[in-house]
Amino acid sequence: MTTTYAALLRGINVGGSRKVPMADLRTLLTGLGLDGVRTHLQSGQAVFTAARGDEDSLGADITLAIEERFGFPVDVIVRDHAYLKSVADACPFPADTLEGRQLHVTYFSAPVDAARFAEIDPAAYLPEEFRLGDRALYLYVPDGLGRSKLAEALARPRLTKGLIATSRNWNTVVKLVEMTGA
Incomplete structure (x- = not known):
């Protein structure tokens, strides 16, 4: 198979x-x-x-x-x-109401837990938000990734130490689900 x-x-x-x-x-x-x-x-x-x-x-x-x-x-x-479909389906943000540039998924090579990101004060970055998923991190950035202070904080090497981490915008997340499902 x-x-x-x-x-x-x-x-x-x-x-x-x-x-x-x-x-x-x-x-x-x-x-x-x-x-x-x-x-x-x-x-x-x-x-x-x-x-x-x-x-x-x-x-x-x-x-x-x-x-x-x-x-x-x-x-x-x-x-x-x-896996790709489960990540898209589990999105904690209203993906269908957002522009693709406002929502991103960072895929990790291994599971991550909240303790890894404990140093980040979510309230300090509002309205930007992140949530953890299955070997993934969902990132909502209303003004886009390029201007995001939260994305910058999440990308600190010590937070991803020992992992491969790579991010995709929501349009690409959806396209990969489509392409792998065909």
Whole structure:
């Protein structure tokens, strides 16, 4: 049986550095024996099917292949359709009433607990808010991510130490659910 996955690449094609052309990424993933490879945007999303492996082993294989091909390391999180759909369905904010730029999900490589973020005083950042989910953090930023003080605070290295963390806006979250469900 095959499973459909999304690979989320962290920090590529931003500001002219760490370039990974999507056509090259599709070729690389196909060369790993993955099927039906498709990419979304230039910011590092690929969807594929695989009959072997699990999320962690597939992520490790892709990470290694990217470093060998492009000469720099790229953190990769792989998640299947069921997980991506469950994250979208569990959104604690009214996603259907918000613009995609106002809502983001940070996917983590492992579970996180509230204690990790205890130093952040939620009241100090209102109306911005965050909530934790299953290996995910939901972030509501009414004025967008670029001007968010809360997003800046949440991105502090000590808060994500030992984890891979990569964020996507709500439009991409929804698109990945669609792409992996097809």
